Amino acid sequence: MLVSLGLLSTMAVVLLAPAVPAMMEAFAGVHGAQQLVVFSLTCPALCVALLSPFAGMIIDRIGRRKLLIGSLIAYPVFGTAPLYLSNLTDIIISRLGVGVAETVLMSASITMLGDFFTDLEREKFLAMNTGIASLSATAFFAIGGALASHNWRMPYAVYALAVVFLLAVLAFTWEPERHHSRRELDEAVMAAGPFPFFRLLAICVVTIAGGIVFMLPQIEIGVISAAHGFKSPATAGMIGAIGSVAMPVGAFTFNQLRKRNVKVQSLVVLAFVLGGAGLITMAAMSTLPLLTLGMIIHEFGCGFMLTGLMTWVLGLLTYEYRGKGTGAYFSSFFIAQPISGFLFGVVQRALGGSPLTAFYAFGGSAILLAVLLAIIQGMVSADRSKAVNTI
Structure with missing residues (x-):
């Protein structure tokens, strides 16, 4: 199940790419609309690039699962926001929210894979993660194109899919073994x-x-x-x-x-x-x-x-x-x-x-x-x- 979370990071850009021309047309009256629309598409990746080290440090301190759950709550909230937002600036802000959620989601899920599995078993699931992300890119591009042909907002509805993953995480995962106090954590870090x-x-x-x-x-x-x-x-x-x-x-x-x-x-x-x-x-x-x-x-x-x-x-x-x-x-x-x-x-x-x-x-x-x-x-x-x- 953790492996399949790679689907969410893949769709952040691929799903929306076919909607870009229609979105540019919809906001043609906004100054710099072309650049802003492209930025709205790519800014989640920028968030991942800039914030992942900090997300990793917080994950090591607070725990993996609770942050993963929080990110899966935030992801569909921010992801589906362009369905009803009419201002391009507001849409960009919602996309930045997607980027923050995606940063935590990706770091926490892969870290948990590393915690739960070792050696060849871990590598098998990492290979599955790569394969699922690659194949889903083709599917999401087709889905995004079909939805965007009706309305540029429609592809954003697919972000609601994160709710399914949220329920699965709540039902089938647990916090990996960790140290329950700050003192225990500090001692473990020294021992490591x-x-x-x-x-x-x-x-x-x-x-x-x-x-x-x-x-x-x-x-x-x-x-x-x-x-x-x-x-x-x-x-x-x-x-x-x-x-x-x-x-x-x-x-x-x-x-x-x-x-x-x-x-x-x-x-x-x-x-x-x-x-x-x-x-x-x-x-x-x-x-x-x-x-x-x-x-x-x-x-x-x-x-x-x-x-x-x-x-x-x-x-x-x-x-x-x-x-x-x-x-x-x-x-x-x-x-x-x-x-x-x-x-x-x-x-x-x-x-x-x-x-x-x-x-x-x-x-x-x-x-x-x-x-x-x-x-x-x-x-x-x-x-x-x-x-x-x-x-």
């Missing part, structure tokens, strides 16, 4: 040792890079398709939809390889190789089937990427620090969304204005990063082996 700040920072840097690799085709699929001569939005949507099916396959494959004791870090390296190869293929291949193949390769690698990075973070931290680590992960991943769009524009201009050349550059950079990570991983493994032999 110092917070692994630098190791977590390294994972967060890799997560930002992985988020950029992941987000680039999601944002620029229309641009790269048009550069190859396929200018129809329907064609770009078809490429994205077909490619998205490969992500849960990648997550499942990740889980199967972990059962064979392949290291998480090695699979993250492979994810960057596949992601980079997918970007290069999309830039190089001018036929529709091969362009789609590039998207499939990329999304397959991202199935490894998302599952691997979450597994890496949760495996690093004990109960006392797991909320902080989860918050840091989500902050790093979501900050990649605005960074990726900005970087793409900068790189494209620097390389002469061609989106194809920019995709080559990002794909090559992803593969170079994979090589660097593999070298660092080898050095760390060698140092650990020496330490063991010395003992």
